[in-house]
Amino acid sequence: MTTKSLPSSDYRKRLREIAKTLQHTMPSPKMELDHRSPWELLVATILSAQCTDQRVNQVTPSLFQHYRRPAELAAAHLPELEQRIRSTGFFKNKAKHLVACAKAVTEHFSEQVPHTMEELISLPGVGRKTANVILGTAFSQPSIVVDTHVKRVAKRLGLTRSDNPDLVEQDLQQLLPKSQWTAVSQRLLLHGRYVCLARKPQCATCSVYRHCPWKEKGLQ
């Protein structure tokens, strides 16, 4: 199988055109997880694994009212917490992670959400994807979030060939100046959520159709 690749400058140019088009489609992409602080965003993001933002937003208001600070969540009664977040799926894992994470934030970081990648992924239940959400949205640091949507869109647009999220992140990092990381990855995400759907991509209304080598044909 030959893997003849274009010079990366060509990929850069293509991604730049895609980014410009998406900028018109989505002038100001917004984070769709409701939150009022870095801590609330962290909790919401942990809950969002394999679950829609809409469902998370349905659960978090009463959750944040009941557990107001990291120290309160750290002391939560596990079965009760499980019931409060049940509808987000994976609730036993998520409840365990949330309590452990709240303990770590309380004990090691004085109830303040840390703002480096290394510290963030040291927290239970926090991987690279979650950490990048926090860095980009709560702390305005350049970050590329590679979730299921970004991975799918990047592959279909021919911006990466990898299935490994970390490698997809690296590929996109190399194709973009840091100043554009956060906004572009957020637009790719929303494009995946609303247009480039997993099962039924809306190619007829897709604004970057002309840049897409995949169109509706290919395999992933």
Added chain:
DNA sequence: ATCCCGAGGG
């Protein structure tokens, strides 16, 4: 590689 797990769409 496998497990966790509910809800909604097709």
Added chain:
DNA sequence: CCCTCTGGAT
């Protein structure tokens, strides 16, 4: 029924 939804830990 099957697939998908902002993954992470073992």
